[in-house]
Amino acid sequence: MTARSLRITEATQGRLRRLNLLTTMPPLVIGAVVVVVVDTRTWWHAVVLTPAVGAALLTYERWTADDLARVVLPCVIVAGAVWPPGALLIGAPNAYWGICTVGSFALTRPHRHRGLAAAGLFGFVAAVGAARLLIDQDDVRRTLVSYVIVPTAVTVLVTVLTLLGERFYDIVRELDHSRKREAELAVTRERFRFASDLHDIQGHTLHVVKLKLALARRLVRSDAARADEELREIHDLVSDTITQTKELAYAQRRLNLSAELENARNLFEAAGIRVRITRRAEIDSGFSELLGLVLRETTTNILRHAQATQVRITLSAAGIAIVNDGAPGDTRPELGGLSALRQRVTEGGGELTAERRAGEFRTAATFARSGTAATAEEEEAR
Template sequence: MTSGPVPREARPLPAAPWSTAAARRSRRRFRVLNLSAVMPLFVVVGAIVVARQAQTWQDVVVLGLGVVVVVVAFERWTVGEILRVAAPCLAVAAAVWPYGVFLTDGDAQGAYYALAVVGCLTVPQLPRHRAAAAIAVTAYVAVVGTLGPVVSGEVNATGLIVGVILPTGITAVLIGLMFPNKGFYDLAAELEETREREAELAVMRERMRFAGDLHDIQGHTLHVVKLKTALARKLLHTDTARVEQELREIYALVGDTITQTKELAYGQRKLNLTAELENARNLLEAAGIRVRVERRAEIDTPAIDLLAQVLRETTTNILRHSRATLARIELSRHGISVVNDGVEDGAPPKLRGLATLADRVSDAGGELTTRLEGGRFLTAAVVPAASPPARLPAT
């Protein structure tokens, strides 16, 4: 047995809107509401029709059968499976109507009740040709109702009104009203699906944010540990004091990373921009990169932790993707920019961490930009400034 792409003809059709979990929940709620509020009404009206118009036990059986198909069709309609019983229910209802017109001794014009109800439940649910089906059902009621007085030879205004106009009009109105009703159900299903989809997207975004933060923590730490380990190995036989210092810093860094990972897992992680700035300076200088820090203004933004993350990710990128000898870090009132040299002209490296941060900065109402020009790489992030405190009204 070989495997391969599934032919288009063999692929399953997309699920109907009501087949999703959210739609099924909505359908269940509507089902309970309809069964408790509308079903008794159908049964009572059907019982009145049978009691008022049946003259013999045969009439009771036939007209009662019409009430039964109404109940069956409505119950199936509430679960979205009306089309499974549409043909037999329509056939029975269509037979009850001429029976009431031609074969009953008394006034049995209410025999159209079953066809009107089953038709209004079935026709709007058809996958196609709904308008044609609605016209066909209405025309059938009108034709049968017209033939009754003609066959009996009792054509008069009252007979036409009771036997033709009234049944035809009620059937047309019921079917017509069910079309917007179907639209209401479809809209409710779409709203449920949209709400469920938004919840899934929120979970996905949170997972991506968590993965990005975890990458920032672990990637940054591992790269720094690698750098410090290489330095300690190089100085192992010449400067044991420096080696011991580097090992202490590695130990402290790993412990701090474990703490940050726990804080991230419990949603308590907050980066300190001042600490990240000092950390970036130490790391870059340890790698032989001169660092210049310019503070043009004090940071005044509620998204200061995002700026700290941008600085951390940028520091990691400088160490990993460049041969920098100089890095300039500039802080403004609500932004930060980092420029480093040692980058070859051409296609810039793919910086996935910064791409993820760009989305988060954008969600916060800011903007993160990167630019490569003349062997220098610029990373700049701007976030909204803090809102000024509201002034109290003068007293």
């Protein structure tokens, strides 16, 4: 996997984690306030309970930022140190909330002894709660439920849910990797198609040229007229091959706009990108070939350079517009391979543009002929 793909994957995970922070942090803060208020009967109770709450919120915030390693150990120590005095001195059955939260996030870090660590966490919560039975023996059943069963069960449940949430991010990472591999494979297939076409053009020609040159060498002294004819055929054959190679280089050879649309759809879908093709009018056959060139090059650019999740292709009587939502917001739009086509589009009476707007990247080739005033941009805006 390339470094760029890895950065894209990390950015995707970062957005998901930040969304999780925005949606989940308010309920956590409310829960933390409730824990402190319910169990606090004097000012020093709040002093004892608050550090565990702070450690839990800090741990969650750092987890959403994918920066848990720096704070997890001190937060585990702080939260773990609050549960014993909270249960034994204050009589606060909810004081386990801090170590429950911090411990569950600590277990998301890859570790070969994760099972032992989980058992240690559950055992610690249960053991401290059970120690309360040595102090409060008036109602053993209530004490057992409030300090042992409920804290341990909630800690187990929160840990399981947290690990499942972490597994969700792992799946997102794997899916993103797969999508990038599909995009890279699609580009590779496109290159292979080009190489195959180039081989078809030049391989046969060079083989024929080699045979005709050998024949001309044998005839140059015995039959000069025949040798001259062979050399003329070689010249014509090479000229024709040069023409075909230029056409291939500009993606003209056997180009068909409808076929390019279908090819673009297949490539995008193979890369996990949603694509929508809208035909608002029939394309003028006079410049449909140029539009096919623009579509092919834009498709390759999106697969290689963008981070798109969806693409919209709009055809109108005036041209074509291709819009994708994967352009990085901190870079200027570059035409790349399309720059080679800009002059040809201009010479054909059109205009090739590439721009970023409203969080999307748009490439458009527009023509104005026979009084056609609408452009692909206006069609796309509607």
